[in-house]
Amino acid sequence: MFEFLFPKKCIFCGKIGKYKFYNVCKSCYGKIEFCSDYECCTRCGTPQISMGEEKLCYDCMTRTYFPCKRIASVGAYRNDFRNCILRFKNGKTSYGKTLAYFMSRRAYEVYREIDFDIVVPVPFDKERQNSRGYSSSHILGKEISRLTKIPFEGKGLKKIKKTPKQTSLKHKERIENLVDAFKGYEDKVKGKTVLLVDDVCTTGSTLRECARALKRAGAKTVYGITAGTTVRFGEKINK
Ligand SMILES: [Zn+2]
Numbered sequence: 387m388f389e390f391l392f393p394k395k396c397i398f399c400g401k402i403g404k405y406k407f408y409n410v411c412k413s414c415y416g417k418i419e420f421c422s423d424y425e426c427c428t429r430c431g432t433p434q435i436s437m438g439e440e441k442l443c444y445d446c447m448t449r450t451y452f453p454c455k456r457i458a459s460v461g462a463y464r465n466d467f468r469n470c471i472l473r474f475k476n477g478k479t480s481y482g483k484t485l486a487y488f489m490s491r492r493a494y495e496v497y498r499e500i501d502f503d504i505v506v507p508v509p510f511d512k513e514r515q516n517s518r519g520y521s522s523s524h525i526l527g528k529e530i531s532r533l534t535k536i537p538f539e540g541k542g543l544k545k546i547k548k549t550p551k552q553t554s555l556k557h558k559e560r561i562e563n564l565v566d567a568f569k570g571y572e573d574k575v576k577g578k579t580v581l582l583v584d585d586v587c588t589t590g591s592t593l594r595e596c597a598r599a600l601k602r603a604g605a606k607t608v609y610g611i612t613a614g615t616t617v618r619f620g621e622k623i624n625k
């Protein structure tokens with residue numbers, strides 16, 4: 387109903403209009419590098435050169451432990467899409483509706499066969515939550531739960547170790563930084579198939595450590611969904 391009464395602002399360029407894909411104008415929609423348009427690694431979900439029968443990227447081929455069975459993302463974390471996610475993280479919480487809509491759509495594409503029990507957001511340190519105590523992944527998780535009808539579980543995971551911001555660290559430090567930083571809660575996650583939500587997947591270490599904590603607490607299987615994902619190899623992504 388409100389859609390007809392109030393014209394919307396495109397969350398990328400600010401242009402006012404009536405938009406089909408939530409609040410994104412046609413021109414900005416066309417500029418998003420959707421992962422669904424590219425071949426992606428079947429484990430970490432990044433659009434890049436995939437190898438072998440399993441279509442894994444180099445990083446995933448050389449890794450042996452996968453607490454997060456698979457990660458899927460909406461689009462390449464660069465240019466306008468990256469700026470939009472950064473604005474969302476820095477206070478434009480209304481963008482969460484659009485991003486969560488894209489994430490739900492992507493989750494449906496990749497995880498169609500999977501029967502999820504709960505949606506769990508990646509937890510953050512207290513100072514990175516907004517005044518109401520919500521982190522960006524909490525907002526996305528709530529909205530994804532509303533759209534997909536998978537119950538939301540905001541207390542399945544907790545951050546138990548204060549860590550420096552991931553973005554301030556190098557690749558290797560990022561991985562070490564998060565070891566044992568999260569705790570899963572057995573009474574909330576035991577035996578459950580979990581859709582783990584974060585805004586961005588850069589090295590995948592956050593999702594991996596969260597999934598590890600969930601599995602330790604007895605979660606059956608953990609799958610990740612994020613809005614942005616880093617394109618690691620070069621500027622171009624292979625179609
Ligand atoms: Zn626009």
Ligand SMILES: [Zn+2]
Nearest residue numbers: 427430443446
């Ligand atoms: Zn991979």
